[in-house]
Amino acid sequence: MTEKLQNQLKFLEIADGMKQVFRQTTLADGSRYENNAEHSWHFALMAMTLYEHCALKGVSIDRVIKMAVVHDLVEIYAGDTKCELKLQISAQL
Numbered sequence: 064m065t066e067k068l069q070n071q072l073k074f075l076e077i078a079d080g081m082k083q084v085f086r087q088t089t090l091a092d093g094s095r096y097e098n099n100a101e102h103s104w105h106f107a108l109m110a111m112t113l114y115e116h117c118a119l120k121g122v123s124i125d126r127v128i129k130m131a132v133v134h135d136l137v138e139i140y141a142g143d144t145k146c147e148l149k150l151q152i153s154a155q156l
Contacts, residue, residue: 107131
């Protein structure tokens, strides 16, 4: 097995941790809290489905989907960030 393949498999093993990070929000039906893997999957699915309605020219759907899948990987280590904190940080920028 090459070093590159070993690193790729290790990345996938780490990324599996997304399933263990629960978000502050529930599923649409309110039955339980959503995990990060579900959130990222749903975000990517929405991007694929609604891309045709994007008003911005030159947006790469491939890049959008990749970003949707990985945007919360850091939360494997940091946990979910509360929405209120995100708004406070945005207001400071």
